[in-house]
Amino acid sequence: MRVRTFGYFFRQAVVSILRNSLMSFASVSSVAAVLIILGMVLLLGLNVDYIASDIESQVEITAYLADGLDVKQVSEIGQKLIQVKGIKEVKFVSKDEALKEFKKQLGDQGDLLEGIKEDNPLPDFYRIKTINPSDISEVAAELDNIEGIVDIVYGKEVVDKLFKLTGWTRLIGLATITIFAFVSIFIISNTIRLTVFARRKEIGIMKYIGATEWFIRWPFLIEGMLLGLIGALISVSVINISYYYLTKTVAQSLPVIKLIPFDSLLYKITVGFMAIGALLGALGSGISIRRFVKV
């Protein structure tokens, strides 16, 4: 294909998009919608993985103690803990220390905790390190029997809960994406069909002048791909802007939660989504071209 010919195809496509503005708008919106939902599901999933691996790497068990134990009871529990097989290190953290730690984690927002100093709701706990990270589940099960320990939390358990929660979100998200993808292919194919219909006279003339099938088809294919690309561009902008503000807000108000940094996702999502957008557009116009543009 000559460069000039491509220019001709491109102009045809742009003219059609502008002429069919309503259908073009519907096509672009549907692609943008699919990709925005895809973006949300993707970012949720990636962040859960990210947070999960962060938590999993912490081979610590936190054993929360019942409220109102005296010093003797607490140290008894400590003695029992040390005797459990597989435990390397045991450290007591009082509720006051816990509050201080928490305050430190919150950073700038630490002042928020000022008010609760008097009536600290945090429990005392033991921070336990295992000799072998892979033994953590068995060790944790062992601790369950010790009196005075009310709750045991360790990374893997949190991760499992997190995954259970996001499993459903993912499933629903993917189902929605699939449906929307079909809808947008359908809308695009209808848009292209309208263009083909509007230009049927020209197509007829092109045929008996001796235009090749692909010469006639390219402008429609480009039109579909352009619609998909514009939709992708919109979704990428929306996702990037939203995620930028999300990471910023979370970093300020909830520094405990570490989201994937904004910059490292931007590029991949942009490139990937443009490709998906163009693909949706090509599929949509492909359907109409196959049916309605024959030499």
Place this chain on the structure above:
Amino acid sequence: MIRMFGVSKIYRNGIKALSDINFHIKKGEFVFIVGPSGAGKSTLIKLIFREELPSSGQVIVAGRNVARLRRKDLPFFRRKIGVVFQDFRLLPDKTVFENVSFAMEVVEASKSEIRRRVPEVLELVGLRGKEKSMPSELSGGEQQRVSLARAIVNNPEIVVADEPTGNLDPETSWDIIKLLQQINLRGTTVVVATHESSIVNMLRKRVIAIEKGRIVRDQQKGVYNYES
């Protein structure tokens, strides 16, 4: 250049438009296809540029059996044939120049070729100075000239015209026929379907007359009717 052997055409709705058509049009000939409306003239023309396929028999055009043309060869086959219709079939949103250059763009001619060739053809059909006009600004005769220019701009071996003067007054019709004759004199085979006797009678070219889908007469230096 154009041969038909025992050709018949039955449309999908069961109408038999042509039956047992046999003729041979040689390179450089000028031929009228005549007959009353509904005789099958348009169907015959459509068989030539493979708009339709014969139901039986062989259609050989420019050395190719049209029924055996592969889909990917079809465009290149059609480039050998220029087609002119009664209703001109110009693109209303393109200028005269663009309507003609469009035919060259479609076959991916270079820009310099287009710049050289289009004015040459417009000159030939007598439309010099109308390059920038829109089809709606032209008379019927002028529009048909544009469509003629488009048909010959890629130097086809054959020009087929289906009722090219059907929408024109007698004087303008005569101009168009003279142009077709001029194109023929440059070596192009020309086939004109018409039901206008005056033109046919004046030119005295070969006449193939069809009625109800059959050839009733094939005559050199013919006239429209025996009677007239």
